[in-house]
Amino acid sequence: MKTNELISMLSSxxxxxxxxxxxxxxxxxxxxxxxxxxxAVVFVLGVRTDLNEIHAQNxxxxxxxFSLSVVILASHYLVKYIRPGGEFRARFALTVLPFxxxxxxxxxxxxxxxxxxxxxxxxxxxxLECLIAIPMVxxxxxxxIMWAVRLAAPTDLLRTGALAGLVAGxxxxxxxxxxxxxxxxxxxxxxxxxxxxxxxxxxAALGPRLLRW
Amino acid sequence: xxxxxxxxxxxxxxxxxxSSAHQSLLxxxxxxxxxxxxxxxxxxxxxxxxxxxxxxEALIVIHTQRHTYDQEQPLTPWVYAIARYKLIDHxxxxxxSTASVPLENAENIxxxxxxxxxxxxxxxxxxxxxLPERMRLSIQYVKLDGMxxxxxxxxxxxxxxxxxxxVHRGLKILAASIARETKA
Numbered sequence: 224m225k226t227n228e229l230i231s232m233l234s235s236x237x238x239x240x241x242x243x244x245x246x247x248x249x250x251x252x253x254x255x256x257x258x259x260x261x262x263a264v265v266f267v268l269g270v271r272t273d274l275n276e277i278h279a280q281n282x283x284x285x286x287x288x289f290s291l292s293v294v295i296l297a298s299h300y301l302v303k304y305i306r307p308g309g310e311f312r313a314r315f316a317l318t319v320l321p322f323x324x325x326x327x328x329x330x331x332x333x334x335x336x337x338x339x340x341x342x343x344x345x346x347x348x349x350x351l352e353c354l355i356a357i358p359m360v361x362x363x364x365x366x367x368i369m370w371a372v373r374l375a376a377p378t379d380l381l382r383t384g385a386l387a388g389l390v391a392g393x394x395x396x397x398x399x400x401x402x403x404x405x406x407x408x409x410x411x412x413x414x415x416x417x418x419x420x421x422x423x424x425x426x427a428a429l430g431p432r433l434l435r436w
Numbered sequence: 437x438x439x440x441x442x443x444x445x446x447x448x449x450x451x452x453x454x455s456s457a458h459q460s461l462l463x464x465x466x467x468x469x470x471x472x473x474x475x476x477x478x479x480x481x482x483x484x485x486x487x488x489x490x491x492x493e494a495l496i497v498i499h500t501q502r503h504t505y506d507q508e509q510p511l512t513p514w515v516y517a518i519a520r521y522k523l524i525d526h527x528x529x530x531x532x533s534t535a536s537v538p539l540e541n542a543e544n545i546x547x548x549x550x551x552x553x554x555x556x557x558x559x560x561x562x563x564x565x566x567l568p569e570r571m572r573l574s575i576q577y578v579k580l581d582g583m584x585x586x587x588x589x590x591x592x593x594x595x596x597x598x599x600x601x602x603v604h605r606g607l608k609i610l611a612a613s614i615a616r617e618t619k620a
Contacts, residue, residue, distance in 0.1 A: 224607050229492050230462040232600050233499045235585050239453035240503040306504045308517030376501045378521040435525075 245375040246302045252371035253298055253390060256364025260398035263360050268402040279406065286400035286411055292321040293393035293419060301368075301386040305375035310382060318389060322416050329412035347405030350414050356402075357418035358425070361388075361395035365426065369433055377434055384430015385423050392422030444511045451502060462495055465515060469494050472519055480527055494522050496604065500597045563613060567606050570594060574602035575610075 224232075264270070273279045296318045303313040333341060347353075368387045377383035396415045405411075443464060449457035473487035473494075497518050505514050564572050570592055577588035578599065589596045 224492075224604055224611075226466055226488060226492055226495070227463070229495060229604055230459060230466065232585070232603060233462060233495065233597075234455050234459035235600075236596055237450060237453050237455045237458045238596060240451055242451060242503055242505055242507050245504055306506055306514070307501070307521065308513040311513050311517065312509070376497070376504045376518070378517045 245305055245371075248371040248374050249298070249302050249305060249368065252367040253294070253364065253394065256367040256391065257394045257397070259363045259367070260360050260395050261401075263363060264398040264402050268356065268399075270401045271404055274401075282406040283400055285408065286403065286415065287397060289321055289325050289411060289415060290393050290396035290400060290419075293318070294390055294397060296321065297386050297389040297393060301372075301383070301390055304379060304383040304386055305372050305377050307376050307378045309377065310379035315382070315386060318386075322412075322420075325408075325412040325416055329409040332408045341409075344407045344409045345413055347407050347410040347414070349403070349405055350410065353399070353403060353405070353410075353414040354418060357392065357395050357399050357415070358421055360398060361391040361418075361422045363391075364394040365391035365422070369429075372434060373436070376436055380431040380434045381427050382430075383434060385427035387430070388426020389419065389423040391426065392419035395419075395422070440510055440512050443515075447502075447505065447511050448507065451505070451507070458499075462498065465498060466491055466495060468515075469519055473523065476523055482527075482530075486526070486530075490522055490526055492604070493526070494519050496601055497522060500601060563610055566613065567609060570598075571602045571606035571609070574599045575606045578603050579607075 271279065271283075274283070297315070300313050300315040300318065303309040304315075333344060336344060365388060368391055369384075372383060372387055396419055400415075405414075443461060446457045446461035446464070450461050469491045470487055473490045474484040477486055477490075478484055498515065501518070505511065564575065567575070573592050574588055577583040577591055578585060583591070585596050585599050589599045592599065594602075
């Protein structure tokens with residue numbers, strides 16, 4: 224077929240389209256992923272039982288502040304990356320800020336404590352559960368987000384996949400915070416931060432394969 | 437008026453469903469795409485003849501993915517990102533396809549004689565049967581039965597864009613298989 228014939232065929236009966244729908248899809252996917260992760264944590268792992276205590280509430284808030292700031296920053300960039308050329312005008316360097324902040328707070332916290340407490344403060348009691356649960360729960364929001372991203376047309380598949388993994392990890396950590404009993408800031412910085420980074424790496428590895436169009 | 441603002445105005449109108457603006461936009465872009473692909477292919481050590489396929493691929497993407505354009509942003513980077521993505525995809529795909537031909541015994545070249553194929557006729561229905569069903573039906577309805585794209589889309593239960601793309605891809609496959617049979 225000649226190019227001008229192709230053009231006239233493509234131009235016959237053009238439907239109006241909504242250019243904001245792709246962003247809406249991703250937002251809906253994040254919300255759906257968050258709801259499913261929450262259900263998984265509530266029904267499979269269970270919400271921590273001491274939520275009526277001020278001490279527990281403070282730590283849940285601290286964990287949520289970290290994980291939600293990851294989600295909000297990363298999804299802000301993700302909705303730019305889903306469009307062709309989005310990578311030209313979005314630099315997602317700011318997404319490291321919550322991680323840096325958590326590490327600084329953790330370092331101050333460790334510095335103020337005697338050396339003999341450090342091991343407990345870093346490893347807590349349930350580091351293994353955290354290491355396994357956050358990436359596993361993150362699969363649910365990751366699937367939802369990747370489905371929505373596939374309805375758009377990212378041209379930087381590696382970074383788009385990484386951002387999708389970052390959002391999914393953040394969503395998963397947010398849900399897991401309601402279960403997690405380890406109330407130690409260095410623990411949060413290492414195990415929450417580390418597992419979210421793992422999700423990001425997995426997203427970057429899967430992006431070029433799953434998002435090709 | 438700059439090129440960017442002209443093209444952006446056409447895009448805005450075509451997103452509202454203005455067919456003639458869409459046609460003008462695609463026609464204008466096809467010129468830029470052609471010169472982009474010709475120069476980049478030559479630079480990559482390929483021939484400029486591959487350019488037209490890429491122009492058509494990019495136009496199809498610009499059409500089917502027009503909902504991914506952000507109207508608050510300039511149009512040129514969006515078009516460039518699509519053109520570049522398709523170029524990289526093409527270079528990668530065509531390189532892989534030459535590398536994936538296995539090394540066989542030299543006698544295999546004389547293993548079968550397909551001289552008889554020169555006598556076969558170009559039976560359109562037979563050729564059409566080789567295509568995937570949706571492609572075949574799209575061509576059947578639009579090109580042979582003379583239906584409009586909208587009617588064909590209704591019949592097939594797919595979008596109008598999908599019918600257009602199916603007709604295009606299908607005709608291309610048909611042309612390639614006819615060329616193959618003629619050579620054989």
